[in-house]
């Protein structure tokens with residue numbers, strides 16, 4: 001089984017704060033991490049390999065420093081890694097990102113492609129299903145359990161708002177995974193050694209035979225017009241007096257609004 | 261368009277590096293350089309004290325817009341019942357259509373003609389309805405294929421869908437196939453009157469920042485919209501519109517739904533439909549505090565919500581979590597008890613009509629958005645409130 005896991009290096013958004021005066025992010029000392037959902041995708045890839053045999057290749061599109069994320073994945077047990085990096089990829093939105101990753105996946109070859117449900121910087125959850133469309137293969141999103149897998153089919157549980165669907169798909173297939181799927185393993189000592197020595201394949205636009213007009217900014221239908229701090233409405237009314245007085249005036253207000 | 265640094269002007273102060281949300285600026289030979297991470301958000305332009313960062317337009321920016329007119333909404337159904345978000349989409353869809361001087365249509369796969377009529381009463385001028393058994397249950401490939409075909413045939417300028425598990429799974433395939441932009445999980449939509457573009461506003465970075473996104477050169481402009489954020493339109497029993505029957509003849513599917521398993525606790529459904537929500541945070545201190553909230557909720561006929569801190573502590577199940585990574589709710593009254601008001605919590609409840617905050621810290625940010633703020637210890641306030649509400653209601 002040829003397994004490819006798409007991972008993204010992201011700032012740890014739990015640590016990101018915004019400066020309300022300048023409307024910009026304060027990322028002082030904010031660490032870069034593997035997108036948390038993608039660590040579950042890596043774990044799923046490793047578990048599938050343990051069952052069916054084969055190889056797990058991790059792929060990321062990003063700047064040269066994204067190599068760190070790939071090495072971390074190798075330390076968890078991935079067999080190989082490819083870094084898609086090229087000036088031509090700059091300014092990619094989800095459409096162009098998915099196009100580029102699909103081209104790379106075609107180039108490398110895969111039977112199962114695993115993505116995280118979403119990346120925590122953009123929270124779009126679009127890249128996975130878009131890759132599947134570009135590759136003209138089926139996909140299942142929000143996979144919370146893999147029930148069964150053979151050489152030609154897979155049965156998974158897809159998390160929905162009101163429960164889950166049991167879905168069967170032919171291979172090749174793309175899955176996007178949620179946290180409930182598994183607990184990602186920690187890097188092993190052997191893995192860490194392998195990660196240090198691993199040669200990371202670098203692929204540019206020409207290597208993956210991508211059409212220039214579909215890449216980066218030119219290939220991106222959407223543009224960020226601007227970013228700003230979340231607005232909070234300010235129509236507050238602080239109630240006054242002792243606890244009892246505050247509670248009483250609240251009840252009066254609510255009764256006045258016919259809320260009780 | 262590209263962002264560039266004028267190396268002669270750059271003083272190497274690194275303030276742009278701090279300002280970049282995408283980690284796209286690095287120092288090279290003591291000068292700032294924009295890397296391929298750049299998303300063109302322009303945040304760096306205004307912070308550079310030397311004015312050394314600038315944007316350049318490229319000739320290829322002036323691409324032709326595709327054609328199209330009309331606003332479409334994808335009306336989601338599950339087991340024949342139309343999801344609430346569909347009516348919200350009709351509400352915002354109609355507003356956008358009015359601004360553009362055009363009509364709003366709904367697309368419905370599965371369900372009956374009666375349900376299609378419902379969409380018309382909620383404001384749709386037209387419903388494209390496919391009643392074929394092939395599409396009665398959700399399946400990505402047939403849904404994506406059929407919707408793409410309809411869009412190619414009728415050419416709407418805007419297509420909206422719910423940011424639900426269904427919408428967020430198959431709509432990206434449609435956008436990929438049509439080579440057009442898709443903005444995920446929008447919380448606000450506006451029309452740029454001059455260029456007639458749809459301005460799509462959404463939270464990013466876990467709700468720490470908002471981004472306004474455009475799809476200037478391709479049509480349709482597509483967005484998924486977060487449930488419970490937009491207001492429903494008006495229901496008009498005598499509303500008129502046409503239903504256009506659609507066939508599902510060309511669709512194929514390589515996935516098959518073997519079983520649909522319902523696992524809902526009553527609460528999680530309840531929470532999003534609730535008129536009143538009593539929510540607890542870390543300040544409840546655990547089960548003892550939540551017991552008080554239970555009693556208050558009982559007196560008000562309210563549902564129970566929680567902050568992530570309370571969920572992480574294991575005091576209440578995840579299905580009660582409100583916020584960026586939990587549920588978005590919009591009740592008439594939201595009572596936040598011992599919740600500080602982190603932006604990730606606020607994005608999930610700020611559209612509530614009345615927000616009541618009970619917190620012992622007068623500086624807590626929750627008070628900034630509260631309609632009524634009570635500064636005090638919830639262990640004193642909540643039981644008192646419960647008692648007085650019971651008195652007021654005569655129970």
Ligand SMILES: Cc1cc2nc3c(=O)[nH]c(=O)nc-3n(C[C@H](O)[C@H](O)[C@H](O)COP(=O)(O)OP(=O)(O)OC[C@H]3O[C@@H](n4cnc5c(N)ncnc54)[C@H](O)[C@@H]3O)c2cc1C
Pocket residue numbers: 013014015465466540541542543544566567568569570581582583584585586587597598599600601602603604605608618619620621624636637638639
């Ligand atoms: C990517 C990301 C996603 C997130 N998603 C969510 C989400 O979906 N939902 C969510 O809620 N959070 C979310 N968070 C977490 C969020 O940032 C906050 O950490 C969380 O909301 C804090 O919960 P809290 O207000 O209950 O706790 P705290 O911030 O600890 O606040 C407790 C409050 O209780 C008050 N208090 C204490 N004792 C009493 C008392 N006896 N009486 C009255 N008041 C008292 C204190 O003054 C304080 O204001 C997310 C964070 C990240 C990074």
Ligand SMILES: Nc1ncnc2c1ncn2[C@@H]1O[C@H](COP(=O)(O)O)[C@@H](O)[C@H]1O
Pocket residue numbers: 006007008035037038041059060061062094097101114115116117118119120122123124125126127128
């Ligand atoms: N630049 C990237 N490189 C590799 N994988 C990515 C990239 N961007 C997104 N992905 C994959 O797509 C998933 C969804 O990302 P998103 O659509 O950005 O929320 C992620 O969890 C990754 O698996």
